Amino acid sequence: MAYEALDFYDIDSLLTDEERMIRDVVRDWVEERILPNIEDACREGVFPDEWRADIGEMGILGAPLKGYGCPGLSYTAYGLICQELERGDSGVRSFASVQGSLVMYPIWDFGSEEQKEKYLPRMASGELVGCFGLTEPDYGSNPGDMITKAEDKGDYFLLNGAKMWITNGTIADLAVVWAKLDGVIRGFIVEKGDEGFTAPEMKGKHSLKASITSELVFQDCKIPKDRILPDVKGLRGPFSCLNNARFGISWGAVGAAQSCFNSAKEYALSRIQFGHPIASFQLVQNKLSWMLREITKGQLLAYHLGKKKDDGTWIPEQISLAKMNNVDMALEIARMSRDIHGANGILDEYPVMRHMANLESVKTYEGTHDIHNLILGRHITGIQSFTREP
Amino acid sequence: MGVAVLLKQVPDTTAKISVSGSRVDESAITKWSISPYDEYALESAIALKESGVDELVAITCGPQRASKCLTEAASVGADRLIHILTDADFMDSCTLQSILSSAIQRSGCDIVLCGKQAADTNSGSTGPGVASLLGYSCVGSVTEISMDGSKISATRLGNTGLEKIEVGGPCVFTFDKGEVELRRPNVRGIMMAKKKPIESIGIEELGIEIGSPKTSLKSHVSPPEKPPGQKFEGAGSIEIVVSKLRDEANVI
Ligand SMILES: Cc1cc2nc3c(=O)[nH]c(=O)nc-3n(C[C@H](O)[C@H](O)[C@H](O)COP(=O)(O)OP(=O)(O)OC[C@H]3O[C@@H](n4cnc5c(N)ncnc54)[C@H](O)[C@@H]3O)c2cc1C
Numbered sequence: 001m002a003y004e005a006l007d008f009y010d011i012d013s014l015l016t017d018e019e020r021m022i023r024d025v026v027r028d029w030v031e032e033r034i035l036p037n038i039e040d041a042c043r044e045g046v047f048p049d050e051w052r053a054d055i056g057e058m059g060i061l062g063a064p065l066k067g068y069g070c071p072g073l074s075y076t077a078y079g080l081i082c083q084e085l086e087r088g089d090s091g092v093r094s095f096a097s098v099q100g101s102l103v104m105y106p107i108w109d110f111g112s113e114e115q116k117e118k119y120l121p122r123m124a125s126g127e128l129v130g131c132f133g134l135t136e137p138d139y140g141s142n143p144g145d146m147i148t149k150a151e152d153k154g155d156y157f158l159l160n161g162a163k164m165w166i167t168n169g170t171i172a173d174l175a176v177v178w179a180k181l182d183g184v185i186r187g188f189i190v191e192k193g194d195e196g197f198t199a200p201e202m203k204g205k206h207s208l209k210a211s212i213t214s215e216l217v218f219q220d221c222k223i224p225k226d227r228i229l230p231d232v233k234g235l236r237g238p239f240s241c242l243n244n245a246r247f248g249i250s251w252g253a254v255g256a257a258q259s260c261f262n263s264a265k266e267y268a269l270s271r272i273q274f275g276h277p278i279a280s281f282q283l284v285q286n287k288l289s290w291m292l293r294e295i296t297k298g299q300l301l302a303y304h305l306g307k308k309k310d311d312g313t314w315i316p317e318q319i320s321l322a323k324m325n326n327v328d329m330a331l332e333i334a335r336m337s338r339d340i341h342g343a344n345g346i347l348d349e350y351p352v353m354r355h356m357a358n359l360e361s362v363k364t365y366e367g368t369h370d371i372h373n374l375i376l377g378r379h380i381t382g383i384q385s386f387t388r389e390p
Numbered sequence: 391m392g393v394a395v396l397l398k399q400v401p402d403t404t405a406k407i408s409v410s411g412s413r414v415d416e417s418a419i420t421k422w423s424i425s426p427y428d429e430y431a432l433e434s435a436i437a438l439k440e441s442g443v444d445e446l447v448a449i450t451c452g453p454q455r456a457s458k459c460l461t462e463a464a465s466v467g468a469d470r471l472i473h474i475l476t477d478a479d480f481m482d483s484c485t486l487q488s489i490l491s492s493a494i495q496r497s498g499c500d501i502v503l504c505g506k507q508a509a510d511t512n513s514g515s516t517g518p519g520v521a522s523l524l525g526y527s528c529v530g531s532v533t534e535i536s537m538d539g540s541k542i543s544a545t546r547l548g549n550t551g552l553e554k555i556e557v558g559g560p561c562v563f564t565f566d567k568g569e570v571e572l573r574r575p576n577v578r579g580i581m582m583a584k585k586k587p588i589e590s591i592g593i594e595e596l597g598i599e600i601g602s603p604k605t606s607l608k609s610h611v612s613p614p615e616k617p618p619g620q621k622f623e624g625a626g627s628i629e630i631v632v633s634k635l636r637d638e639a640n641v642i
Contacts (some may be wrong), residue, residue, distance in 0.1 A: 002405065017461065021462070022577055025576070057574075057576060058577060059576040
């Protein structure tokens with residue numbers, strides 16, 4: 001049977017022909033290349049290089065960016081791409097989010113003409129892989145206090161410090177690194193092989209096992225003067241990247257939830273207990289109907305937000321709400337689906353436990369669930385509660 | 391020199407087919423696709439284009455929804471798209487062949503590629519029928535094709551093994567599933583396909599004489615449901631199983 005994604009409110013009919021075609025290309029690719037191989041990749045803790053090549057070949061990286069070899073798609077198309085990738089695995093979507101929204105985007109928006117021409121076309125084709133270094137061992141939710149610093153040494157910049165939890169780090173050809181220059185946060189492009197730069201992999205994850213996570217270490221790391229992003233200062237730089245990535249996650253989470261819903265539905269219809277399919281019991285139906293309800297709401301939220309991104313009428317708080325809500329519902333659905341599968345739910349024969357474990361990371365990265373609550377709290381009351389200082 | 395590829399839109403091979411009244415219920419089909427053998431024809435047509443054919447023309451005959459086949463073909467490299475529009479739910483093979491021949495003449499192509507049969511009707515008559523109407527040669531069940539100057543060589547599965555055939559003049563090649571990997575469209579192709587115009591032509595505009603069809607479709611019937619399997623447990627049932635395999639299934 002072909003995969004039929006849950007689409008209770010017929011969002012499909014709101015899409016353009018090319019949005020549908022792009023979605024189907026990614027959907028078929030996930031079906032052919034990711035689903036049969038994802039469990040092996042997780043077991044081995046690798047992100048296979050063929051996936052990078054295929055994703056580049058499909059031309060979906062940096063989806064909403066225009067020019068410099070980038071696709072220039074609608075935000076809805078970008079969202080659909082994330083949805084399909086994450087229906088496969090959150091790690092695959094993470095790869096694309098980091099590359100497109102966290103590395104290509106800041107170069108595209110804040111980079112010099114030379115930087116754009118040097119990196120963007122080769123990143124759009126997947127030839128170069130990027131990573132985004134914001135989080136530090138001691139500064140996660142409050143990156144503003146970061147200690148990684150850059151010094152202007154006349155002919156070059158000198159970077160010192162360390163980043164942690166960096167997706168794609170070890171496999172990246174370049175890193176967009178946020179560091180303080182004279183106390184002000186600035187973006188720098190560090191290339192693999194730059195003197196004093198290493199990116200050791202972090203092992204032992206129970207989540208996003210097919211995604212590479214690394215430390216970035218800068219020990220008197222020398223980079224040429226033309227590697228600073230000229231056009232942005234302060235937290236606005238990293239935060240504007242996060243807005244795009246979080247938007248993609250709000251769609252991606254729908255994909256993971258659709259996968260868990262389908263698996264739960266099929267399992268419930270075929271599993272017989274007490275002489276009847278468990279799908280015939282009211283408690284199980286209640287769970288399935290709750291999943292249907294939450295996924296449908298999440299889809300509408302993501303779709304509408306895409307339209308607002310396209311016409312430029314969005315505010316960051318709307319993205320916070322969508323990221324927080326959709327990841328939360330997807331995680332709850334993954335847990336519920338795991339429950340419906342009984343003991344089978346813990347096996348790698350079904351996608352649910354993998355999605356569940358992945359979504360724990362997704363809940364934390366790109367602003368933790370509660371940090372988004374605080375963003376909304378500040379929006380509602382006008383009072384910030386991130387810190388006790390006024 | 392141009393190459394035409396004939397594409398038929400059929401229910402996806404994974405779609406659930408149900409019969410309502412005496413016809414397949416099309417409204418219940420959620421996914422329509424290019425007929426799988428036609429996809430191999432399309433892949434080979436793109437390969438021919440890459441080895442020097444001037445123009446690749448994709449042709450389909452069917453209702454409005456069938457234009458999706460053409461856009462898909464454009465997204466992987468078709469240059470011109472011709473859609474013969476019809477809402478007929480059944481078309482006599484001879485009628486279809488005249489329509490397609492006329493469209494091929496319009497395209498000016500003298501190499502024609504299509505699937506060896508369509509996944510829905512399985513009739514297998516389109517390629518040879520079109521070839522005979524146009525007076526072209528026809529090579530069937532081809533798995534690979536290549537071009538050298540004005541000559542085309544095709545590999546096909548013959549009675550005794552693989553046959554290599556060389557063709558000089560106008561020819562229709564019908565395709566079987568081969569070893570070649572089908573390419574997947576990429577975003578750039580899809581965005582370019584969006585801009586490619588489709589020549590939509592009504593059958594009456596073709597200006598051809600279509601005689602009254604000799605065959606008509608009476609009804610569709612679902613295949614009978616398979617009886618449920620039988621289960622035997624324990625060594626005691628060996629005798630019954632053996633006798634059933636011998637007398638009922640006739641396999642031992
Ligand atoms: C798999 C993975 C990949 C990642 N990839 C990247 C990457 O590519 N680049 C990158 O820069 N970072 C990345 N991160 C890091 C991620 O962004 C951080 O983990 C995240 O910002 C949270 O920081 P933290 O882990 O230090 O948690 P902390 O900030 O220490 O938070 C711990 C808990 O405290 C809560 N908390 C914190 N402050 C407050 C407050 N004021 N009020 C109430 N509650 C609060 C949080 O909500 C959370 O529940 C990744 C993380 C993971 C797990």
